[in-house]
Amino acid sequence: MIIRDAAVEAMDAGEADSTGEADGAGTADGAGTADGAGETAREAWRAMLALAFGGEAPSRMHTVCQAFDLTPAALKILLVLSSGPRPMRELVETFRHDPSYLTSVVDLLERRGVARREPHPTDRRAKTVALTDEGRVVFERACDLLFEPPASLRQLTPDEQAQLLRLLLRVVDAEPGIPPALRPRPVPAPPG
Incomplete structure (x- = not known):
């Protein structure tokens, strides 16, 4: 925890990149901060984390x-x-949680009636987890609330919102670990 806190403090002071390394080494684009590109990417990421x-x-x-x-x-x-x-097994890998913790979360989902364990189709030793019909309803209703835009987005004009979405779509497309349900969809431009 102390090492992680020191890395966060260094990032706040502008001394380290997101990997905790100094001088821009290890930035995602491989570029340092000499031309400002690394610093701009860092601050864009900071803005996303702030949100x-x-x-x-x-x-x-x-x-x-x-x-x-x-x-x-x-x-x-x-x-x-x-x-x-x-x-x-895939859920454990996706969330990087201890298997016993993930089992307890799936137990909760089963008790709640929104998910169920099923035999794995090809591996008799394994189980899969699937949404129930109730789980699909809960998921849809939860997404309706979760995806309602915050008031801060209304500070942007419709054109600025469209530009932001286009840019974020490119960033999200470069992140393969994002679940499909969280991936934004392109919105057609309004007529006119």
């Missing part, structure tokens, strides 16, 4: 979880399961 951790997202997640009697981990599993059943 995710300090904006409306945390309170929205809490509201959605309370409304549907779910934990944040359970809601994240529903997001992944919305695109189809997943083996327990």
